[in-house]
Amino acid sequence: MITSGTIKMKDEEFAELADIIYKNAGITFTLNKKYLLENRLSRRLNELNFNSYKDYIYYLKYDLKRRDELKVLMNLVTINETYFLRERAQMDHMIKKVIPEMALKGKRSFKIWSAACSSGEEPYSIAILLNEEGIYGKYNIEIYGTDINTEVISIADKGVYKSVSFRGVPPSIIDKYFTKSGLDFSLKADIKSKVKFFQANLMESFAASKIGMVDFIFCRNVLIYFDVDAKKKVVDMFYKSLNVGGHLYLGHSETLSKIDDRFKMLNFGTGIAYIK
C-alpha cells in the first residue's frame, strides 16, 4: 500500500550515505543513528520513485542533476529542531553578566554569532532578551545567524513560526514580539531587523570570514554531530574568530576537552562558557 512510511536502510547503504554526508558537511552519522537518516530521507525517496537507498545513492552519483540533489540531501539531514529561549541560561549569562562587565571596561560594540542557527530561534531569542534587558539603546549590537541548510535560513529570514517553536515561552513575550495570524506567528519587524542571516558551512574556513571577529559564539548541540577531526577544525575556526576575552557557548553535553586547550573553561553554575 502506498504510504509515506519509512523505507528501511541496509548497513551498506547507510555507510555510503553517511560517507557522502561526512564529506560534504563534516557531520558524522554512526550506525545507531540509521533510523534518523531513514526518517529524514524516506519521503524524498518516495518523491523520486525510488524503492531503495541504493537507487538514491546511484542517483546522487550518476544523475545529471546530482549537484542539485546533493543540496536537497544536505538540507534534509542538517535540519535541527529548536525553539525560542531554549537553554536560555547561557544567553542570560552573556546578557546579564558578561556584556555589563565588558561594558564597564569601556567596550561599546558587541558582535554575536549564532553558528548553526537552524530556523533562527536562537539568534532571535538573543535579540529578544537583549531588548528585554534594555541593551539595545546603550550599545551597538550585531547578531549574525548562519547555518549550512539553505531551507532553514530561508525560514529564519522570513521570521514566521508555528506554535511548536514556542515551547515554554511566556505568553507575554509571544504577545510583545510576535503577530499572530491563523497558525502563524510573525516576528515583529524591529526585532527581526536585529539579526542578519546567511548560509555557511562550518567545515569551510571562509564561513567565519564573512562575519569577521566576534565577541560571542553560540554553537550548541552541533559539535556532537562531528567527529574529533571535524570538531578540532571548527573549534579552531571559532578560536580565530573570537576577540580576546570572547565567549564560546556549547551545548550542555558538549566539551572542548581533548579538542582545544587554548580556551579557559568557566562554569557559571547554570552552564559552561569557554573563554579565549
Next chain:
Amino acid sequence: MPLMITRKKVLYIRLPYELDVKDFKAVQEDILKYSDVKEVRLDFKDVPYLQSKLIAELIGIKKTTISKNIKLVLTNIQEGVQQVLEISNLLDHFTLDRDFSSYSLHELSYLLLDPEMNESVIEFIVGNFNEQYAQLVDEFLSSDDPILIESALLIIGKSHNYEYTETVKTCLDSPYPNVVRSAILVLGWFGDEESKQKIYEFLKDEHIDVAEAAAATIALLADENDALAIKEYLDSDDERLRKIAIQALSLINDEFSFKFLVEHLKKENNEFLRAHLAKAISYFNKPEVANILLNMLKEDSLKIREAAASSLIRIKATDKIDEIMSLVHDKDVWVAYFAVKAIGELCKDQKCSEDLIKLYPTVDTQVRIAIIEALGKIGADESEFLFQLLDDANEDIRKEALNSISLLNKEMAIESAYNALKDSSWVVRFKAVEILEELKPNGFEEKLKIHTKSETNRYVKDKIYSVVGEL
C-alpha cells in the same frame, strides 16, 4: 559501586561520577568473581569524562572479558567520554548502548525533548510501562509542552492503554499539529470508529503530516462506505486534498477504491498526481494493473513514466516481460533503469540474462549497474561475464558484479571477495566483507582479522568488527 546480576546472567555495574583507577580495578575483580555471567554492562551515565590513565584499565577490562568469553557493553556514554575513546582510537573496539533504566523519571522527561532520543525513550517506557510511568504520562498530558503531550499520546497508543481513549479524543482539538497527528494515529490503533467522522475533517488539514495521519487512520477504520466517501475528495480543486484522497484509497485497498482510482486516472491532469496514481494503483493485486502502468509509460511526462516504470518492480507481471524488456532501450535513463530492475524481479529465464548482456555495452552507467544486479537475481550462471567486470574502472560496477557473482557461483565469489579486500574502493571492500560474512568460508574470520590491520576505512572496519567481534 552499585552492582546487579540479572537472571539472564548480565552483570550491571554503575560507575561513579569521579571515576578512578580503583573503581576499574574493582570492576575487574567483580568480573572475575562473577565469571559465569554472559554479559557485563558498565554504566557511564554519571561519568562526564575519562582520564587518560583510565584508558589502560578499560582495555584491561576488555581483555578480561574476551578471555572469559563475556560480552562487554558500555552504556550511556556521555559526549566527553566518547570523545576520549575516539581520540584514543578505541571507539570501534567497544560496543556502546543506551540503557534508559538508569535514568530517573525527570531525566527521561528531559531526554524526550531531544528529537534524537524521543523515539527510543518512548519505546523504553512502553516496554516497561507501570504505575510510575502512568503518572508520568498524566503529568505530560497536563503540561503545556507539545512534545511531551505527543510523547504521552504515543506511549498510550503503543502500550494499548484504552482507558485513555477519551483523553486522546480531546487532543484532536489541540492547537499543536504534532499533538493532533499523534491523537489521530492512536485513535486508529485503538480502532475507535466513533472518531472516524471527526478524523475526516483532518484530511483537509494544512499540515501534511496531520492529513496523511488522517488518511492512514481512516483506512485503518474503513468499512465498505469509506471508499465512496473519500472518492468525493478526488473531485476537489485542492490538489493536495486529491493527493491525500489517492493515498487513503490506496491504503483502503478494496474493490471500490481500485475502481475509483482507475476512473480518476482518466481525468486527472496534474502531472505530479498522475505519478502518484501510478504508484497508488500498483499496490493493488490485480491483473489489470500491469497494463495500466504500461499505458502510462506512453505518456510524455518523465515524472509519470518514471513513476510507472518504478511501480513495475512492485507487481508480479510475469506475462509482460517482453513489453518491459522493450523499455530497457528507453531514452530516459531512469525508465530504462527501473525496467531492468523489474526484469530482475520477474524473469528467471536465461534468455533475459542474454538479452541484458547484449544490451550492456550500449547503455549508461546506472543502467549497467541495474543490469549487473538483475543478472544476479535472474539466476542463470553468467558469472564469467560478471568476473570480467571486477576489473572495471567504476567502483559500483565492481561492487555489483561481486554481489551478483555471490548469488550465482559460490566458489568464484569467495575467491573474488578475498581479492576484493585489496580493492582501492572501500565500497567494494565493504561488499567483500558482507559476502564473506554471508558465505562463511573456512577461516574467513581469521583472514578478516588480519585484514583489519591494514584497513583504513572506518565503515569497513566497523563492518569487520561486527562480523568477528572487537579487538
